[in-house]
Amino acid sequence: MAGFREARGDLQLDKVTKAFGDFTAVDDIDLHVPRGSFFALLGPSGCGKTTTLRMIAGLEQPTAGRVMIGDTDLTGSRPYERPVNTVFQSYALFPHLSIKDNVAFGPKRRKDKDAATRTDEALELVQMTQFAGRKPSQLSGGQQQRVALARALVNHPEVLLLDEPLGALDLKLRREMQVELKRIQTEVGLTFIHVTHDQEEAMTMADTVAVMNKGHIEQLGAPAALYDLPRTRFVANFLGQANTGVGTIKDTDGDHLVADVLGTPVKILKSRSQVHEGEVLFGVRPEKVTVSRSQPEGAGNDVKGVVRDVSFLGVATSYLVDMPSGTTWSCYEQNLDVEPLDLRPGDEVWLTWNPGHAFGVPVDDETAQR
Amino acid sequence: MSALAHVAGDPDVTPAPPAPEATKRGWTAYLLLLPGALWLGVFFVLPLVQLAAVSLQSRYPGFPGYYYRDVNFQNYAAALTDYAPHFARSFLYAGLATFLAFVVAYPLAYAMAFKAGKWRNLMMICVIAPFFTSFILRTFAWSQILADEGWVAGTLNFLNVLPGGNIINTPLAVVAGLTYNFLPFMVLPIYASLERADPRVIEAGGDLYANGFTTFRTVTLPMSMPGVLAGTLLTFIPAAGDFVNMELLGPQRGKMVGNVINDQFLAIPGGYPVAAALSFTLMAAILVMVFLYVRRFGTEELV
Incomplete structure (x- = not known):
């Protein structure tokens, strides 16, 4: 298809800034996500994590900086030209299409000859085959979530973006889906970028967590490392509980x-x-x-x-x-x-x-x- | 004390009979229904029955304006044979006006829903504002605008692009008037369905490899179909029965069925039965068309 850019490799954000008028949502961030990893962007609402995700998807264009996958510069390209798919918050399934047609939407646009087979495979992966003929409104939240995942995964994107994908689910279902998402990520081996404000969700699933605050990345690392040794007060408080006190350094002892x-x-x-x-x-x-x-x-x-x-x-x-x-x-x-x-x-x-x-x-x- | 303990201890043994509450609620619903049902009965069902009766009456020969009760389907035969061209014109002009209104309204509603930003309310007011003046006055205004001395015809004549030399008193003026008068009924439902659409669903189209036009064709337009359906019905049905636009903007010959009904009722002595038969035929024809249309493009599966 015209304009589509094949790109393979690690995701790289290079000095990316996004300003909306006077407000800088994302301020000069650098990010390197190795291919095939499960990466979480964690932060409170308004910290710029969703804007970062939307810039990777192409739904927003950065004010400055570059978005790359491997050696391919994707900055400025349209969402439909990128080998990137999104699982939207609240799923954003097409209400007028059946589950099957929802999942087949991407492959059909790309004129994939195997669209039907791949659709069936994707529905099987998320265990939704039996609901293929239904409309999204006939499914529960958890089922819609699975369909949204299948609709993105069926395209075998180089990078899969998940925007608060579990936010609307109740606690029990959320736990199940956490395990499920991790299983699927291991199975398909794609790069997952997961945006969330839920520190537990980020820590259970991700290999690497980047804690964002006010448009900056405060700290980046494995969940255990961030928890064990936070480098800023914000990270210490946002990731788990911390008992803190203020003192003045007077001396050293070994x-x-x-x-x-x-x-x-x-x-x-x-x-x-x-x-x-x-x-x-x-x-x-x-x-x-x-x-x-x-x-x-x-x-x-x-x-x-x-x-x-x-x-x-x-x-x-x-x-x-x-x-x-x-x-x-x-x-x-x-x-x-x-x-x-x-x-x-x-x-x-x-x-x-x-x-x-x-x-x-x-x-x-x-x-x-x- | 012991009774209290019993109730507290066995909440599922003594269920209070819910019957009185339920019955009361049932009656409330019927009571609320009553004013509307009465209104419809007196002002819709009774006149309809009366009209049906009139449509089957026969004329007293030699006494114009006098009828006797009868079961005379001759009136329907007359309605269908003598006035078939009028029916055809009505549906043609109404259909054209509906199509034109759709062509004008969709981009307008789209702009209001997605592009207007702070201008949205102003645009909304502009769409609704004509309702503050009477329908007939506005149509009169159009007869001035489209008149031979008016600037529209004047400019077109000056540029030599108006075959025949005038707009007023032509079918074109009628279709233009119908389009104008029913445009808000097309804009508002389409706007409502576009405005309700989740912008993320439209973004999802782009994310799944559909470019702007394909996303519109495969996502946005299908999602707004309930609005399009409502808008076309709200435009076509009144336009098909309208006689004001033809009366004020149209030619002397080649009227629409609404004008015929109007004339039969008010101008022609003894025209009542035929007018009633025409009314019923028009109603039936529209009902059939709407039924087929909704069955073909029906969107009850949509959220």
């Missing part, structure tokens, strides 16, 4: 920085802190904090607090503890001990954590406010 937090020294591993002098925001994940009634010996970091709230979760008991600095920390006690701590609101407790688990990020992070 591999550690020593920060003064209202008179209490707190150690952070040098290699895990983005700042090495002045003010630092340190943080530690709730499951890395141990709670006890008396001050433990030689644990590394310990701070005294007052229990505010106790909730029993089954596998663990969750505590909210008011800290001297005025913040509230969260921590868990695994329900393993024969004699549980049996803490009550108002009890004084010691919170302890290994300095190797803490991370340090800049305090005056302009992207911190969410």
Whole structure:
């Protein structure tokens, strides 16, 4: 078909900017997505993730920068010229066409001789063969979702874009579809770019997550790495829970920085802190904090607090503890001990954590406010 | 106390009989229906029965304007034979006007729905504004615009592109008037169905390798078919029965069926039965055409 551009290889965004009037939705981002990977763009609404996706699809054109697949520059080409397909938010199925015709739409436009066979295969892949004759309005949300996926996958695009594909589904269905999407991605081996504001969704499915905020990519990496060592305050707070405090770096102790937090020294591993002098925001994940009634010996970091709230979760008991600095920390006690701590609101407790688990990020992070 | 405990303890043992509530609701629906049903009965069904009766009456020979009750299908035979050309003209002119209105209305509705931006409301007002003046006054205005002394005919004559030299009192003027008068009825339903269409569905067409025109042909147009269907019916049905445009803009000879009915009722003594028969025939013909049309292009499967 005329104008269609065959392109193979990694997806590359090169200094891409998109401005709508005075508002810069996407600000000078560089992105490299290896072929065949499952990549998530994660961020709050308005962070520019959907605009980025639409620029890859060709539904928006960047104000500056280039969109490439392999060596082919796709900047400026129309959506129908790109080897890229989208699973739209709310699915956007053609209401006047049957499920089969919806899926066959792409292959027919490309004058594919095997359109019928490929349509059947795609419907089979998402287990929707039995609904081929129905109209979209006769399907449930989860079924429409599968059809939308088949309609995009049938074209074997070089890059498949998913715009909040699971947003409209209930929790149980969403979990099922997460597993399903991951299975399909492994099976077809295409590059998936998945836009979501749901950190759990991004972490369960993606090989690589890029956390976006205010048009920038704050941090990019494997889900576990981002969770373990966030490099900005925004990432620390957006991806999972973080207990944080602000201190001033006063000293070093071997591999550690020593920060003064209202008179209490707190150690952070040098290699895990983005700042090495002045003010630092340190943080530690709730499951890395141990709670006890008396001050433990030689644990590394310990701070005294007052229990505010106790909730029993089954596998663990969750505590909210008011800290001297005025913040509230969260921590868990695994329900393993024969004699549980049996803490009550108002009890004084010691919170302890290994300095190797803490991370340090800049305090005056302009992207911190969410 | 014990009764309370029993009810609380066995919520599924003692279901309160829902009957009174349900009956009450049933009656409410009928009560709400009543004013409308009465109105239709008095002002639609009764006159229709009356008209049917009149259409079968016979004239007293020698006493123009007097009839007796009869079952005389002669009136229908007359309606169909004497006035067949009038029926044909009505449907031809109404069909042409519907087609022209569609050609004008679709791009207008499309522009309003997708391209107008902040001008959308203004355009909407412009489409609706003619309704603030009477239909007859507006048609009179058209008779001035299209008159031989008017600037339209004047300009065309000056350029020597008007065969025959005039527009007024020609079928062209009638079709133009019908197109103009029923245009809003075409624009509004099409606009409504385009405006309701999810823009992402149209984007999906582009994403799935359809260029702008193909997306329009395979996605946008089919999605707006309910509006097109409604618009063509709302234009064709009144246009086929219209007599005002022919009266004010049309030629002396070659009238439409609406004019014949009008004349038979008001101008020709003893014309009532034939006028009633013509009315019924027109109604039946339109019903059949609409039925076939909706069956052919029916879009009840659409959301």
